Amino acid sequence: MEKQVRVIITPKGKIVTDFVGYEGKACFVDADKLAKQLIDLGVTLEESSVQSKTDPSEAITVQQFEKLTK
Amino acid sequence: MSHVGSYATGLSALVVPELLLKTIQSVAAELKGKLVLDSQVKDYSGQAMGTKCRWAIFCKDMPNGLGIMLDANKPPEFVADVYGKEKQFDAIRNRIKQVYVALAAAEAAKRLGYPVQEIYQVQGNIQISLKVGS
Numbered sequence: 001m002e003k004q005v006r007v008i009i010t011p012k013g014k015i016v017t018d019f020v021g022y023e024g025k026a027c028f029v030d031a032d033k034l035a036k037q038l039i040d041l042g043v044t045l046e047e048s049s050v051q052s053k054t055d056p057s058e059a060i061t062v063q064q065f066e067k068l069t070k
Numbered sequence: 071m072s073h074v075g076s077y078a079t080g081l082s083a084l085v086v087p088e089l090l091l092k093t094i095q096s097v098a099a100e101l102k103g104k105l106v107l108d109s110q111v112k113d114y115s116g117q118a119m120g121t122k123c124r125w126a127i128f129c130k131d132m133p134n135g136l137g138i139m140l141d142a143n144k145p146p147e148f149v150a151d152v153y154g155k156e157k158q159f160d161a162i163r164n165r166i167k168q169v170y171v172a173l174a175a176a177e178a179a180k181r182l183g184y185p186v187q188e189i190y191q192v193q194g195n196i197q198i199s200l201k202v203g204s
Contacts, residue, residue, distance in 0.1 A: 013167035037178035
């Protein structure tokens with residue numbers, strides 16, 4: 001399955017990432033790479049904001065996202 | 071005379087000003103046409119705040135020169151001209167930070183070799199889709 005990362009930035013600048021097509025904790029490897037690049041740019045990616053989704057249909061919905069970032 | 075609101079975003083400590091300027095310029099140029107944010111990078115020198123802050127990012131929802139102002143001679147700090155919109159300063163500040171984080175995320179993805187497929191806004195959130203490969 002093709003892998004895709006969805007980076008969502010809230011109106012307050014908080015980041016949530018959806019790793020679609022990843023199995024289990026494999027997403028944390030790519031999340032770590034992304035986090036390192038973001039740190040270079042002065043932005044922090046928190047581990048709790050990284051989510052693995054095996055199926056694109058499981059990707060976060062707007063409603064779920066809003067709940068998550070409240 | 072414009073009121074200049076200034077604030078530290080907490081983003082600046084790790085960022086070298088030149089790197090930040092280059093990042094914003096290159097990302098904005100690369101995403102031109104794809105960027106639904108309607109943001110653009112503009113050389114601000116010669117204008118009211120040009121002596122202090124050379125570059126700015128403007129968005130259509132920040133008229134009257136609202137945007138990110140970057141001072142190349144000091145550690146980067148974001149300032150916003152909020153003249154006439156003082157009551158909206160918090161919202162403006164958050165919007166600026168959001169746009170910056172989106173640009174930084176796009177740049178981080180580019181450095182990792184993950185093509186940016188699309189950037190769009192959903193109910194106030196900015197979403198960036200990256201193709202990672204199989």
